[in-house]
Amino acid sequence: EPEVTQTPSHQVTQMGQEVILRCVPISNHLYFYWYRQILGQKVEFLVSFYNNEISEKSEIFDDQFSVERPDGSNFTLKIRSTKLEDSAMYFCASSEGRNTEAFFGQGTRLTVV
Amino acid sequence: KNQVEQSPQSLIILEGKNCTLQCNYTVSPFSNLRWYKQDTGRGPVSLTIMTFSENTKSNGRYTATLDADTKQSSLHITASQLSDSASYICVVSAYDFGNEKLTFGTGTRLTIIP
Numbered sequence: 001e002p003e004v005t006q007t008p009s010h011q012v013t014q015m016g017q018e019v020i021l022r023c024v025p026i027s028n029h030l031y032f033y034w035y036r037q038i039l040g041q042k043v044e045f046l047v048s049f050y051n052n053e054i055s056e057k058s059e060i061f062d063d064q065f066s067v068e069r070p071d072g073s074n075f076t077l078k079i080r081s082t083k084l085e086d087s088a089m090y091f092c093a094s095s096e097g098r099n100t101e102a103f104f105g106q107g108t109r110l111t112v113v
Numbered sequence: 114k115n116q117v118e119q120s121p122q123s124l125i126i127l128e129g130k131n132c133t134l135q136c137n138y139t140v141s142p143f144s145n146l147r148w149y150k151q152d153t154g155r156g157p158v159s160l161t162i163m164t165f166s167e168n169t170k171s172n173g174r175y176t177a178t179l180d181a182d183t184k185q186s187s188l189h190i191t192a193s194q195l196s197d198s199a200s201y202i203c204v205v206s207a208y209d210f211g212n213e214k215l216t217f218g219t220g221t222r223l224t225i226i227p
Contacts (some may be wrong), residue, residue: 043217104156
């Protein structure tokens with residue numbers, strides 16, 4: 001069964017460092033998303049991506065964040081200068097289209113120290 | 114502001130019993146409502162997705178209902194199993210100028226005990 005895969009599963013980084021979280025969406029999907037979930041809190045939308053551009057982003061997704069689809073298969077989230085409060089589980093998701101099921105990856109647990 | 118409220122926050126039931134989880138939302142313009150199951154430390158897994166015209170949808174032992182007039186949804190789990198222990202998240206989708214935005218509820222933490 002096709003699935004969304006994310007790497008790494010866990011990343012520890014020092015405050016101020018750049019991190020790149022990687023995702024391989026399901027191959028025939030056209031819509032891609034990043035979400036985050038701070039421990040014990042609800043899942044929060046970060047950004048959606050369609051047709052090689054950002055279609056929507058939340059207020060969390062500030063200038064420190066960027067997304068890229070560099071090679072037609074990977075979908076990456078970059079955090080330029082990490083802060084302690086960026087520590088969270090980051091989920092990538094993809095879907096075929098509107099009103100269709102979004103499939104989530106297993107997440108990357110980011111710990112900023 | 115779009116909001117999704119779920120109740121109860123947590124629930125403990127005996128294996129084999131049924132339960133119903135509630136979701137109320139104020140999301141506009143409404144597109145669809147989804148229920149997800151999330152095991153601890155894992156990504157959410159879709160259970161059902163319902164559009165405006167659908168009142169009920171089943172997926173095995175899970176049955177979701179939607180009342181678009183009162184903006185309420187429920188998820189009924191029949192004959193619970195230990196593996197049903199997880200967080201159940203109600204997610205409502207809105208479309209705004211062609212862009213979809215999902216609003217997540219805080220979830221109901223369900224624990225099934227033998």
